[in-house]
Amino acid sequence: MSRAETTVRQENPRARSPLWTLGLLRSELTTTFRRWRTLALLAVLAAVPVLIGIAVKIETGDGSPAGGGGGGDGAGPAFLTQITNNGLFLVFAALAATLPVFLPMAVGVVAGDAVAGEANAGTLRYLLVAPAGRTRLLLAKFTSTMVFCLVATLVVAVSALVTGALLFPLGEVTTISGTRIGFGDGLVRAVLIAAVVAASLVGLAAIGLFVSTLTNSGVAAMATTVGLLITVQILDTVPQLDAIHPYLFTHHWLSFTDLLREPLYWDEVLDNLGLQALYAAVFGSAAWARFTTKDITA
Amino acid sequence: MAPNDSAQTTDGNFAAGRRKAARYIVPVAVAGVAAATIGLVPALADSGDPDLPKITAQQLVEKMAASDTQQLSGNVKISTDLGIPSLGGIADSLAPRGGDEGSSADPQARLMELASGTHTLRVAADGPDKQRVSVLGDAAEYSLIHNGGEVWAYDSASNEAFHTKAPAEAKGSGKDSGKHEKLPEGVPTTPKGLAEEALKAADDTTSVTVDGTTQVAGRDAYQLLVEPKQSGSTIGSVRVAVDAENGVPLKFTLTPSSGGKAAIDVGFTKVDFGKPSADTFTFTPPKGAKVTEGDDGPKAREKDFGKDFKGEEGLKDFEGLNVIGKGWTSVAEISSPGGEAGAGSEAPEAGDVPPQAQQFMDALGDKVSGEFGSGTVFETRLVNALMTDDGKVYVGAVTKDALVRAADAAK
Structure with a gap:
């Protein structure tokens, strides 16, 4: 008897607080994903693999290999030559094609809008009226942005998988090392790669959130975030700046392709994840410092 | 909690300002700690050179020669800085690839790329009959696989494969000389191949000494220092790190006499002397891959490779x-x-x-x-x-x- 009583007593206060946090998060998620803008972004992302798939199908309709026929220099997006042999490669090709521009742009829009958009619309102060606290609100915003990263990546991956399955044969997967793995194994790798791609966007999401706390204009925050992204990507291509390249958050983005080697090659992937965690820590705490001390006037 | 409240009063302004500033210490501290970690960890991890029993140069060279390690796998990093702006472009113009002349998987053209820049290679060997070298590229990989009598090259970027028969003598001689990782093409991409090249030149014109110990890929190693006695050579010194346990060369560094960065630096970043799994060495051309059969004998190619790496x-x-x-x-x-x-x-x-x-x-x-x-x-x-x-x-x-x-x- 007494034991049962104590467990009940202990459980109650514990159970309440995480549920409360989840409530805030849930409302954040619904506001994010119910926006027409978010849905439009996801629709554009879903369209990219479909376009790639159809283009490859049309180009190779006469039996010629993809990737510019005789050129064979590996130009164009990665894995393009493999799509006709295995539809699963459309997933990898689509992720490689969307990761540099489309995915981070979508994340930049959502992250940049997270706080500044509310401030712009005059709804931020009402959010803060609820006894949740600014830190918790910021955490909920950050978490919902990360959920968006994951959802956006999965939308691309699933759309690519469906398109690939409809247009091309599926079957054993040839890794880029030339060895073969089963289709199930290939699917596992696709899921792993999608997770790594989503995690690659975390650094940018943190930067976007920080920028978002600096201004009251949602558009300015989005533009700054996307502008920063483009600047960093340009810096990453300048050979004279070799020394700083390993610390740019976009530098290791395409390292997810290392997961298609046999055996797996983790070095760069782990570099990437560590770097993203670092950016998330620095800009997340900067966003926290700014947001918790800022005068909310709108 | 909300600064709005405290900011209302004039008294609170100063305190609030201080509190605001204090919060920014957090991101700065995180960035600072990260920077310090990046800067310090390599220095701390470099826990000094390992303490190994003294050994003469003669003993060390013997140890290398006696090494009968047949199985290994690992990652190799190659950095070359020959002072040529970009050999890649020159290589392209001299050895056209992709066109009618051959497949982009033709090893002859591809391995020249190693002569400039930094590359990561994966090597695996299991006895004299099975070797594999893969050059890891961006979202692509170029693999050379030798398994018994077959030699395959596969370029994943263009999905093209190149196939040729291994020369008969490569199978036999590999066993005697213990050149476990020497590909039939004779490419000295591994530390062992390069060390052998350097030691071949060793005679009365050369000083060979043991220059302390070091750590390579987490293994204790002796450093063999090879220096020309003659003046006028552009080669300043050649350093070979030799595994203290089994005598396998782990790192090869060639420094020009003009100083500066090493001109050639080849070393394992990860090495494992266990038996690699058998399917590492099996290769069947993937579906849809364009396969080119090697027309000229591998021996002719062997000569060409030597030329790429050793001009003389x-x-x-x-x-x-x-x-x-x-x-x-x-x-x-x-x-x-x-x-x-x-x-x-x-x-x-x-x-x-x-x-x-x-x-x-x-x-x-x-x-x-x-x-x-x-x-x-x-x-x-x-x-x-x-x-x-x-x-x-x-x-x-x-x-x-x-x-x-x-x-x-x-x-």
Whole structure:
């Protein structure tokens, strides 16, 4: 008897607080994903693999290999030559094609809008009226942005998988090392790669959130975030700046392709994840410092 | 909690300002700690050189020769800085690939890329019959697989494969010499191959010493230091890190005498002496891959590879070739410009160049003159070439002055 009583007593206060946090998060998620803008972004992302798939199908309709026929220099997006042999490669090709521009742009829009958009619309102060606290609100915003990263990546991956399955044969997967793995194994790798791609966007999401706390204009925050992204990507291509390249958050983005080697090659992937965690820590705490001390006037 | 409240009063302004500033310490601290970690961890992890029993150079070389390690797998990092702007472009123009001439998976063209820049390789070996080398590229991989009598090359970027039969003697001789990771093509991409090349040149012109210990890929190793005794060589020193346990060379560093960054730096970043899994060495061309069969024998190719990596050896193919001097300061003299410019030689012959090209080449090189007449010197960090106005070419891993002296002596 007494034991049962104590467990009940202990459980109650514990159970309440995480549920409360989840409530805030849930409302954040619904506001994010119910926006027409978010849905439009996801629709554009879903369209990219479909376009790639159809283009490859049309180009190779006469039996010629993809990737510019005789050129064979590996130009164009990665894995393009493999799509006709295995539809699963459309997933990898689509992720490689969307990761540099489309995915981070979508994340930049959502992250940049997270706080500044509310401030712009005059709804931020009402959010803060609820006894949740600014830190918790910021955490909920950050978490919902990360959920968006994951959802956006999965939308691309699933759309690519469906398109690939409809247009091309599926079957054993040839890794880029030339060895073969089963289709199930290939699917596992696709899921792993999608997770790594989503995690690659975390650094940018943190930067976007920080920028978002600096201004009251949602558009300015989005533009700054996307502008920063483009600047960093340009810096990453300048050979004279070799020394700083390993610390740019976009530098290791395409390292997810290392997961298609046999055996797996983790070095760069782990570099990437560590770097993203670092950016998330620095800009997340900067966003926290700014947001918790800022005068909310709108 | 909300600064709005405290900011209302004038008294609170100062305190609130301080509190605001205090919060920004967090991101700054996180960034600072991260920067310190990036800067310090390598220094801390480098816990000094391992304490190993003293050993003479002779013993160390014997240890290497006696090494019978047949199985290994690991990652190798190759950095080359030969002082040539981009050999990739030159290689492309000299060895066209992709076109009618052959497949982009043809090892001959692809392995030249290793001669400039930094590359990560994966190597695996299991006895003399099974080896594999993969060059990891961006979202692509180029693999060379030797399994029994078959040699496959696969380029994942273009999905093209290249197939040829392994030379018979490579199978036999591998066992005797213990060249466990030497591919039939004879590419010295692994530390062992390069160390053997360097030691082959060791005679009375060379000093070979043991220069302390080091750690490579987490393994304790002795450092073998090879230096030319003669002056005038562009090669400053060659360092080979040899595994203290089994005598396998783990790292090879070639420093030019002009100092600075190593010209060639090949070393394991990860190594495992266990048996690699058998399917590492199996290869069947994937569906849809374009397969090119190697038409000329692998032996011919073997020669070409040597040329790519060791300019002087390749030059033996030239007619009218004459080697002046010996050891490190030997200079090759090529008198007849009839031969086609090989992939390994930096200096094209003077005879059949249009005047514009001649001008351009003059801009690249330095004019020199001496008893031999006058000519142009083309310099890289390792190999220098002197092209005299009367069409002779002197090439060697020697300084400009030594080159001129050799030309004078030949006159």
